[in-house]
Amino acid sequence: xxxxxxxxxxxxxxxxxxxxxxxxxxxxxxxxxxxxxxxxxxxxxxxxxxxxxxxxxxxxxxxxxxxxxxxxxxxxxxxxxxxxxxxxxxxxxxxxxxxxxxxxxxxxxxxxxxxxxxxxxxxxxxxxxxxxxxxxxxxxxxxxxxxxxxxxxxxxxxxxxxxxxxxxxxxxxxxxxxxxxxxxxxxxxxxxxxxxxxxxxxxxxxxxxxxxxxxxxxxxxxxxxxxxxxxxxxxxxxxxxxxxxxxxxxxxxxxxxxxxxxxxxxxxxxxxxxxxxxxxxxxxxxxxxx
Amino acid sequence: xxxxxxxxxxxxxxxxxxxxxxxxxxxxxxxxxxxxxxxxxxxxxxxxxxxxxxxxxxxxxxxxxxxxxxxxxxxxxxxxxxxxxxxxxxxxxxxxxxxxxxxxxxxxxxxxxxxxxxxxxxxxxxxxxxxxxxxxxxxxxxxxxxxxxxxxxxxxxxxxxxxxxxxxxxxxxxxxxxxxxxxxxxxxxxxxxxxxxxxxxxxxxxxxxxxxxxxxxxxxxxxxxxxxxxxxxxxxxxxxxxxxxxxxxxxxxxxxxxxxxxxxxxxxxxxxxxxxxxxxxxxxxxxxxxxxxxxxxxxxxxxxxxxxxxxxxxxxxxxxxxxxxxxxxxxxxxxxxxxxxxxxxxxxxxxxxxxxxxxxxxxxxxxxxxxxxxxxxxxxxxxxxxxxxxxxxxxxxxxxxxxxxxxxxxxxxxxxxxxxxxxxxxxxxxxxxxxxxxxxxxxxxxxxxxxxxxxxxxxxxxxxxxxxxxxxxxxxxxxxxxxxxxxxxxxxxxxxxxxxxxxxxxxxxxxxxxxxxxxxxxxxxxxxxxxxxxxxxxxxxxxxxxxxxxxxxxxxxxxxxxxxxxxxxx
Numbered sequence: 045x046x047x048x049x050x051x052x053x054x055x056x057x058x059x060x061x062x063x064x065x066x067x068x069x070x071x072x073x074x075x076x077x078x079x080x081x082x083x084x085x086x087x088x089x090x091x092x093x094x095x096x097x098x099x100x101x102x103x104x105x106x107x108x109x110x111x112x113x114x115x116x117x118x119x120x121x122x123x124x125x126x127x128x129x130x131x132x133x134x135x136x137x138x139x140x141x142x143x144x145x146x147x148x149x150x151x152x153x154x155x156x157x158x159x160x161x162x163x164x165x166x167x168x169x170x171x172x173x174x175x176x177x178x179x180x181x182x183x184x185x186x187x188x189x190x191x192x193x194x195x196x197x198x199x200x201x202x203x204x205x206x207x208x209x210x211x212x213x214x215x216x217x218x219x220x221x222x223x224x225x226x227x228x229x230x231x232x233x234x235x236x237x238x239x240x241x242x243x244x245x246x247x248x249x250x251x252x253x254x255x256x257x258x259x260x261x262x263x264x265x266x267x268x269x270x271x272x273x274x275x276x277x278x279x280x281x282x283x284x285x286x287x288x289x290x291x292x293x294x295x296x297x298x299x300x301x302x303x304x305x306x307x308x309x310x311x312x313x314x315x316x317x318x319x320x321x322x323x324x325x326x327x328x329x330x331x332x333x334x
Numbered sequence: 335x336x337x338x339x340x341x342x343x344x345x346x347x348x349x350x351x352x353x354x355x356x357x358x359x360x361x362x363x364x365x366x367x368x369x370x371x372x373x374x375x376x377x378x379x380x381x382x383x384x385x386x387x388x389x390x391x392x393x394x395x396x397x398x399x400x401x402x403x404x405x406x407x408x409x410x411x412x413x414x415x416x417x418x419x420x421x422x423x424x425x426x427x428x429x430x431x432x433x434x435x436x437x438x439x440x441x442x443x444x445x446x447x448x449x450x451x452x453x454x455x456x457x458x459x460x461x462x463x464x465x466x467x468x469x470x471x472x473x474x475x476x477x478x479x480x481x482x483x484x485x486x487x488x489x490x491x492x493x494x495x496x497x498x499x500x501x502x503x504x505x506x507x508x509x510x511x512x513x514x515x516x517x518x519x520x521x522x523x524x525x526x527x528x529x530x531x532x533x534x535x536x537x538x539x540x541x542x543x544x545x546x547x548x549x550x551x552x553x554x555x556x557x558x559x560x561x562x563x564x565x566x567x568x569x570x571x572x573x574x575x576x577x578x579x580x581x582x583x584x585x586x587x588x589x590x591x592x593x594x595x596x597x598x599x600x601x602x603x604x605x606x607x608x609x610x611x612x613x614x615x616x617x618x619x620x621x622x623x624x625x626x627x628x629x630x631x632x633x634x635x636x637x638x639x640x641x642x643x644x645x646x647x648x649x650x651x652x653x654x655x656x657x658x659x660x661x662x663x664x665x666x667x668x669x670x671x672x673x674x675x676x677x678x679x680x681x682x683x684x685x686x687x688x689x690x691x692x693x694x695x696x697x698x699x700x701x702x703x704x705x706x707x708x709x710x711x712x713x714x715x716x717x718x719x720x721x722x723x724x725x726x727x728x729x730x731x732x733x734x735x736x737x738x739x740x741x742x743x744x745x746x747x748x749x750x751x752x753x754x755x756x757x758x759x760x761x762x763x764x765x766x767x768x769x770x771x772x773x774x775x776x777x778x779x780x781x782x783x784x785x786x787x788x789x790x791x792x793x794x795x796x797x798x799x800x801x802x803x804x805x806x807x808x809x810x811x812x813x814x815x816x817x818x819x820x821x822x823x824x825x826x827x828x829x830x831x832x833x834x835x836x837x838x839x840x841x842x843x844x845x846x847x848x849x850x851x852x853x854x855x856x857x858x859x860x861x862x863x864x865x866x867x868x869x870x871x872x873x874x875x876x877x878x879x880x881x882x883x884x885x886x887x888x889x890x891x892x893x894x895x896x897x898x899x900x901x902x903x904x
Contacts, residue, residue, distance in 0.1 A: 243373035
């Protein structure tokens with residue numbers, strides 16, 4: 045039986061590089077103005093998954109992402125770094141899902157990949173910062189979970205040992221497989237794209253994407269079956285539609301406030317000794333360091 | 335994310351050159367690997383797309399990892415611990431990133447785990463890495479040695495050592511000795527055959543060896559007892575795991591400090607013969623040197639690009655007399671002239687690379703089938719061009735690189751003289767380019783043959799035959815006049831039948847040729863892409879004035895004046 049590691053990854057707007065038009069007047073994210081990127085902590089999760097694959101001969105890494113058609117980009121990005129295949133959960137009916145509806149859809153998708161040994165994801169996505177989807181999915185699948193994972197200590201076909209990053213220290217835990225792990229941003233960053241893998245997977249497309257291709261690679265796809273990224277719709281997952289999208293999302297946004305940082309909240313420091321001294325004292329007294 | 339490939343469209347432009355289709359088709363043996371390797375391209379378009387995407391990875395690693403590490407690598411540098419060279423932490427991180435990304439052994443065939451890339455993307459990668467950190471570019475660029483092993487070693491050696499490169503093996507070429515620098519014929523390191531007839535033993539000293547403690551070293555040694563010239567030298571492969579070399583010291587250099595320059599003592603070190611005995615210097619090192627010179631060309635363009643960008647940034651930021659200094663003629667002329675020279679040297683770099691690419695690709699084809707007469711003639715022609723363009727490039731690019739680094743520091747004023755900005759490191763790093771792998775003076779010795787045999791003149795006439803848009807005809811007219819003037823100058827010097835006078839004026843004649851060739855290359859680029867139009871106009875008009883100055887000096891030079899230059903000769 046192939047040792048299977050399933051990675052959950054999300055394409056997110058790059059909120060780290062926000063310009064002045066990053067937010068709309070109503071306080072929601074202006075997705076069009078921000079480049080779409082691989083959620084940073086999901087990259088940490090992918091790296092941990094690839095390290096598991098490195099230490100277990102024959103293991104495979106499968107990426108599952110939920111989102112609009114263009115989210116296939118991050119599945120390719122994962123393949124360029126070592127993932128073996130990918131699935132895109134995509135359907136208009138998923139639109140507007142909160143964490144509960146998302147984890148419901150993802151749990152159905154992951155179930156289709158059983159038997160798997162590890163389900164792994166980033167701790168949270170930078171567009172929502174909820175850190176709920178991983179644990180909720182684990183709960184629906186009845187998996188034990190290790191959150192805030194920082195380091196893969198060891199793994200074999202029966203168990204995994206993980207070091208967790210907690211608020212006031214670290215904790216090393218052991219869990220039987222299958223298990224769900226969510227990975228913290230302090231975990232090792234992801235390896236670069238590999239030249240050979242980029243060349244191997246650059247033509248990987250979903251069926252929807254293929255319809256927009258200018259070049260016909262039909263013959264090539266025949267020769268190279270790994271170029272298929274499978275799409276799963278609501279129907280493929282046999283999901284109950286009332287648990288999806290806005291209808292299936294109990295989270296309702298009541299109000300959004302725009303917080304504008306004022307200049308008075310900042311203090312300009314020079315490299316002079318007394319300024320540095322002041323800063324050190326301030327940082328120690330507010331328990332940021334020390 | 336910052337990216338040194340995508341932020342410079344002049345690079346991708348080179349991938350669209352009409353000769354690329356031929357180069358890639360030859361290199362890919364008509365796309366035969368498609369069946370065998372899942373990452374092999376299926377056609378030309380696919381191959382170019384792969385080049386583009388892989389260069390993007392390199393561009394990102396350079397901008398995000400290598401360039402940010404450069405300052406610390408320069409300060410910390412490598413050190414010797416227990417007879418081993420330990421790289422600076424940043425150097426180790428750079429190598430690890432490139433290894434993981436699969437970017438070592440780019441031009442090696444796939445059967446050895448390489449990417450089978452043509453020279454163009456490889457040289458482009460070398461340019462980008464040099465822009466990020468010129469010293470590190472040496473360590474990375476020594477993968478050229480794999481090329482030499484591939485070209486000349488036995489299958490046994492190839493199968494054993496080549497697959498180690500893509501896994502991250504580092505390399506060195508051990509040529510220089512205390513008494514054999516420019517004059518490699520004087521190499522004394524001794525090679526004696528073991529009774530088994532396979533292993534050789536190396537004894538002696540090598541000096542100024544870049545990356546001297548590499549995993550795999552190519553060593554030039556005297557295998558024929560009693561000889562004193564080039565015909566007694568052979569090339570050997572030394573594997574570090576033998577642990578038979580003492581690293582005596584790492585040199586304390588002006589620049590490229592991250593790259594360890596070592597003095598080595600070979601203590602009965604076991605080694606394997608590459609190719610045939612006695613061909614070491616005559617054939618293999620000459621080929622290795624040509625690749626290395628092309629590499630320095632790429633490195634020079636990369637360093638110049640880095641210097642220019644630092645200067646431009648500073649000129650926008652720095653205000654004096656109430657406005658940014660970029661607004662003053664003295665500054666904007668300097669900056670523009672940097673950019674123009676970079677465009678010119680880059681055009682020459684990739685033209686040379688294409689020539690090398692075609693003949694090397696034919697070598698590769700010849701491993702699989704016999705070349706027909708036309709193909710053999712074409713290969714010879716491109717090899718001749720490559721051999722003559724390489725010293726021209728090395729000379730021009732390294733000298734421009736130094737001039738540009740000088741001007742870029744000048745734009746920074748007093749600040750540039752402080753150690754606070756990257757320009758001081760770039761300025762120090764630039765200095766070596768006109769010295770190693772053959773000084774500028776030695777490049778002239780090689781390139782003057784391109785003048786006397788008419789190779790450059792023929793190239794100029796070939797460029798002249800290409801169509802030019804009517805609005806740029808006047809530039810072509812200038813170049814045609816310059817060509818006539820150059821011919822006249824060459825005839826003038828040759829007519830004296832004085833070998834010393836030819837040597838005396840050699841650099842001037844070579845530089846006149848280089849100016850005309852770069853002028854044509856820019857003009858040709860400007861036909862495809864109007865980004866180069868201004869550069870072509872500026873370069874050609876300035877080159878015209880510069881060549882006239884040289885011609886006036888040559889024509890007015892009386893043989894009797896030669897004595898004035900020799901008063902210091904004892």
